[in-house]
Amino acid sequence: MALHLIKLCVGADSLQDLREWVADRSLTAIAAGLQPHSTHTTRMVPKRVEELLDGGSLYWVIKGQVTARQPLLDIVTFTGGDGIGRCNLVLGPEIIETVPQPKRPFQGWRYLTQEDAPRDLGAIGDDVASMPEDLRRELAELGLL
Numbered sequence: 468m469a470l471h472l473i474k475l476c477v478g479a480d481s482l483q484d485l486r487e488w489v490a491d492r493s494l495t496a497i498a499a500g501l502q503p504h505s506t507h508t509t510r511m512v513p514k515r516v517e518e519l520l521d522g523g524s525l526y527w528v529i530k531g532q533v534t535a536r537q538p539l540l541d542i543v544t545f546t547g548g549d550g551i552g553r554c555n556l557v558l559g560p561e562i563i564e565t566v567p568q569p570k571r572p573f574q575g576w577r578y579l580t581q582e583d584a585p586r587d588l589g590a591i592g593d594d595v596a597s598m599p600e601d602l603r604r605e606l607a608e609l610g611l612l
Contacts, residue, residue, distance in 0.1 A: 469522035471579040476527040506555040564588040
């Protein structure tokens with residue numbers, strides 16, 4: 468069973484902000500002759516790498532709700548110029564919307580089990596997936612989604 472990571476999407480005010488950031492990173496990578504992956508650098512290196520790379524994703528919290536995920540493709544460790552160990556979370560270029568799930572602020576990233584991860588939005592029907600993001604967010608806050 469896959470294990471996931473969850474992280475606050477600092478600087479993004481909406482799912483569209485995240486999509487634009489990922490698209491920009493993908494275009495930059497393609498222009499450099501690389502695969503259209505985006506990366507997220509973090510100081511703490513996950514210990515459960517094998518479980519994460521066995522179908523895991525990075526779930527993004529935007530404005531207090533888990534709203535999307537990106538598949539984890541690789542975890543690459545390195546030492547920065549300051550001598551501190553870090554890792555790059557290599558993420559797939561697709562943004563997969565999830566059913567909004569409230570989440571309180573936290574620092575860094577956390578592990579997220581498959582049982583606790585929100586379902587993909589497309590898996591619950593086209594009616595909900597076609598709703599505007601703001602409406603889905605409000606319905607989730609009210610516990611109706």
